[in-house]
Each structure stands twice: as structure tokens, then as C-alpha cells.
Amino acid sequence: MTEIYLNRRGINSIEVPDEVEATPGSDLVLRIVNHGSPLHITLASSNSSTFTGFFHENLYVGGDEEFRIPIRENVYPGVFNIEVIAGYGARKAEFRVVVRDRAVPEPEPVEIPAAPAVPFRWPSSVPILAPVAAALVLYGLWFVLRVDLLNAAAFAALLIGVILAWLRQRS
Secondary structure, rough: OEEEEEOOOOOOOOOOOOEEEEEOOOEEEEEEEEEEOEEEEEEOOOOOOOOOOEEEEEEEEEEEEEEEEEOOOOOEEEEEEEEEEEEEHHEEEEEEEEOOOOOOOOOOOOOOOOOOOOOOOOOOHHHHHHHHHHHHHHHHHHHHHHHHHHHHHHHHHHHHHHHHHHHHHHH
């Protein structure tokens, strides 16, 4: 809660803090304390549209008053100013409102239990390597003999090896 003192040091005197803090989604509560005779004051802000819908308010302060300025929920950190004007413009005081991110509590570290050790075993690759070896032999024979049937057989053997590898990955 921010306190603003009126008429404490003299007629139409205004005492405000230099800076106050607010968080997104909260209300900035201004407690206005009048130490003298009732008066009209104006609260105004020309650079607060990013943070709040508040722009201007005329108040009649007879004693203690509370005034709330809602801060929007989804705003980024930043600063805006609020002016307090008394005596029909004869006296003016200004303070900064610093909008800070909400303090996010640090999550407690959670211990994740270790996965049970699974012994490593080499997968059997014989069904996949046999067609590849046959394709290499057939391509070698085709390269030497230039018989096109050997080339087609080598391609078919490679295709069978790819299909076997794909089927193995799916299971």
C-alpha cells in the first residue's frame, strides 16, 4: 500500500514516495491521508496505458481515502508515472510506479530414480547383412561379366535387405 499525505506540511502540500512497485494482475493501492481541511485532488498519468486502464481521476478527500489502480494481467515489466495535483494546479507531486515480474518460486529438484540396468546385447544382423553381401557379390560379377540380369539381381538383393531392416525396426 502506497501512502500519499496531503496538508501535512501546509495547505495543499503533497507528499508522495519516490517510487513504488506493482506486479501484473494486482492492484496498486493508494492510501490518501489528509491532515487538514477537505480538498479536491487530481490523479493523472499520461504514460500508463500499457500497464493499466487508469488515466485520470478527480477525488474529493475529506479524510483518509483508498484508491485502487488495477494493473493488467499480461504486461511486461516497465515504469509509468502518476501525478498528484492539488490546489487547482498550484501544487503537483509525481512518483514512479515500477511494474516488476511476479516472483516465480524456484521448483524443488525432483530426484528421478535411475532406470534399471539392462545388459547390452548385440542385435543379430545376419538377416540384413546376408542380402547386402549377396548384392555386393552380384554387383562385382555384373561389373566383370556385364550381364544385365546380375545387375537386376543385385538391386533386388539390396531391396530385400532394406525391407528386412525396416521390418526389424517396426517390431
